[in-house]
Amino acid sequence: MAAREPKKHEMPVQKPEVRAHNFEEVALGYTAEIAAAEAQRCLGCKNRPCTQGCPVNIDIPEFISHLKNGDVEGAYDVITKSSSLPAVCGRVCPQENQCEKECTLKVKLGIDPVGIGRLERFVADTHRQNKTGAAARPQPNGHKVAVIGSGPSGLTCAGDLAKNGCAVTVFEALHTAGGVLVYGIPEFRLPKSIVADEVETLKELGVEIMTDVVIGRTLTVDELFEQGYEAVFIGSGAGLPNFMNIPGESLSGVYSANEFLTRSNLMKAYRSDSHTPIMKGGNVAVVGGGNVAMDAARTALRLGADKVYIIYRRSMEEMPARKEEVEHAEEEGIDFRVLCNPVEILGYKNENDPRDPKNGTVRAIRCIRTELGEPDERGRRSPHDVEGSEFELDVDTVIMAIGTSPNPLIKSTTDGLEVNRRGGIIVNECGLTTRENVYAGGDAVTGAATVISAMGAGKTAAKAIHEALSSR
Numbered sequence: 001m002a003a004r005e006p007k008k009h010e011m012p013v014q015k016p017e018v019r020a021h022n023f024e025e026v027a028l029g030y031t032a033e034i035a036a037a038e039a040q041r042c043l044g045c046k047n048r049p050c051t052q053g054c055p056v057n058i059d060i061p062e063f064i065s066h067l068k069n070g071d072v073e074g075a076y077d078v079i080t081k082s083s084s085l086p087a088v089c090g091r092v093c094p095q096e097n098q099c100e101k102e103c104t105l106k107v108k109l110g111i112d113p114v115g116i117g118r119l120e121r122f123v124a125d126t127h128r129q130n131k132t133g134a135a136a137r138p139q140p141n142g143h144k145v146a147v148i149g150s151g152p153s154g155l156t157c158a159g160d161l162a163k164n165g166c167a168v169t170v171f172e173a174l175h176t177a178g179g180v181l182v183y184g185i186p187e188f189r190l191p192k193s194i195v196a197d198e199v200e201t202l203k204e205l206g207v208e209i210m211t212d213v214v215i216g217r218t219l220t221v222d223e224l225f226e227q228g229y230e231a232v233f234i235g236s237g238a239g240l241p242n243f244m245n246i247p248g249e250s251l252s253g254v255y256s257a258n259e260f261l262t263r264s265n266l267m268k269a270y271r272s273d274s275h276t277p278i279m280k281g282g283n284v285a286v287v288g289g290g291n292v293a294m295d296a297a298r299t300a301l302r303l304g305a306d307k308v309y310i311i312y313r314r315s316m317e318e319m320p321a322r323k324e325e326v327e328h329a330e331e332e333g334i335d336f337r338v339l340c341n342p343v344e345i346l347g348y349k350n351e352n353d354p355r356d357p358k359n360g361t362v363r364a365i366r367c368i369r370t371e372l373g374e375p376d377e378r379g380r381r382s383p384h385d386v387e388g389s390e391f392e393l394d395v396d397t398v399i400m401a402i403g404t405s406p407n408p409l410i411k412s413t414t415d416g417l418e419v420n421r422r423g424g425i426i427v428n429e430c431g432l433t434t435r436e437n438v439y440a441g442g443d444a445v446t447g448a449a450t451v452i453s454a455m456g457a458g459k460t461a462a463k464a465i466h467e468a469l470s471s472r
Helices: 032-039 060-068 072-082 086-092 116-130 152-163 192-204 221-226 257-265 291-302 323-331 451-470
Strands: 144-148 167-171 208-210 231-234 254-256 283-287 307-312 335-338 340-347 362-375 381-385 391-394 397-400 438-440
Touching (some): 060 116, 072 086, 086 192, 152 192, 192 208, 221 231, 254 257, 291 397, 307 340, 362 397, 438 451
Parallel strands (some): 231 438, 254 397, 283 307, 307 335
Antiparallel strands (some): 340 362, 362 381
16 A cells, blocks of 8 residues: 555635634635645545445545546536535535545544545536536426425435436525525635525526525415425424523523524625624624534624634533634634533613613623533533632623524424424434425434535435335
8 A cells, every 4th residue: 555645735724813804715725736636645445435424425536536637527527426515515514524534544544534525625616617508407207396495405405306307496485595504604614606606506407496485484385285296305404593591691682693693694794884783893702612603703703803702511622513613713813711601691781871772781691610520321521510610701792502493383384294302303214204295304304413414314315205206
């Protein structure tokens, strides 16, 4: 076995002191020269462990083989046989916990895995820059399918069905297609032009996108069947924010991360000429330790916050956010207060002037220090409060980033659709719900999870729908 470079090639990025004040993409992408050098690190394993680690089963050694030969379009063709959103996945997938985790370089040789995600991004971006014509439309097969939600699971399901010749209509509640890709992930991590281009590629395949349609209000699932759709896929996501139910959460200046990021991303509050109201300036506390918490904290910083804290009840080692996102946040000056848990949000009250406009606004957050107990059966260490360790942080804004749940609207308007105790739609291994010809996947089933796992669910359901329709 030939020796390989022990380190993956670094991704060029904006300098922290520059990027902390703009919304331009942080990671700048591989150049052709860097991509070629990184591709050479791949061993081309015959058993393809990296592919087995990919939720949408991209033939990774095959696409990298094309790159080694300088055939970017061939690499793109391999990727898009399995993925409808390659430019998105190359940016936001947690490759370190999936394909790259299984890379032989890491597992057998103990060195850095191949930069699979970075290579996927390079291929997708190069294709996009050099694209000259529309994608070819498959021959229609006569079947008609409705997809609810244009997030990663819905777009993947729609794309796979369209490639098989189905007439697919995607119904999106918001005014822009993309779901969490446009309302949840900031511009500096995933430019909205990238999402728009991926959506356009699906339209070229024949997918129809209908925005401003709220299923459960504008139309029901039953009405979709009445309109001639033979199957329905529910990929409506998990847009219902969770809160801690501590005192002070109703104060002005307390946001859910969903609301805060939607205002900035979808409603363009980050633009200097925007009229969308949002926090700008002051001190900000973000509660949570996942990718959404990192996104909210880094967005607040770019909007002009003087100081941004991340408050997380476990340690840095237990933090679920991607390592890269945590490192970027640290480099940008985000203050991590780990082993701390909020117990109350404190409000401003001017006893002498009840008309003071600051009355009822956030002035501080009270926290208690925590320590970790022994690992449970999953290896997770639960935090316990340290008695008498309360302290306060002076803040003007609090953003709760502690997870989301599926919206109950579709369940409440669809007879026979069962959900679990957390509101997730119950499905079998093929994505079929308890309602005949109704499938579901992504966050609407699992609660908030990764983009790529939602895509995998959309892919699984599309295969099942196609097989079911083909047997009729």
